[in-house]
Amino acid sequence: MPSYRVTMIVGTLELGVRPEEVLPTLTQAIADFTTVEASDIAVVGGSPRVTVRFTADSDEAAFLIAEQGIDGARVSAEPIAWQVTRMVQGRWESLA
Secondary structure: OOEEEEEEEEEEEOOOOOHHHHHHHHHHHHHOOOOEEEEEEEEEOOEEEEEEEEEOOOHHHHHHHHHHHHHHHOOOEEEEEEEEEEEEOOEEEEOO
16 A cells, blocks of 8 residues: 655644644544554744655545644644655655
8 A cells, every 4th residue: 555644734723732743633534544654743944844654545635634633733733835756766756
């Protein structure tokens, strides 16, 4: 089964929420639909980014799963931007 990942740049946070608290929310929202392989948070260019790697049967399914995850994360943070990528021969390629 192919590996995908969704990466979200974290924007405005709900009152009392820290950036690192967004990751478990996004991870759980995706885990409700598929197997989560890994998750991570990093600061890139001064902005927190959360990434969740997961499996899906197809690009279409991966995109829908990622959308559900982003919707779940909106409870604690507003995404500035997000994207879905697929692992192809050892490289991440954008689905867009």
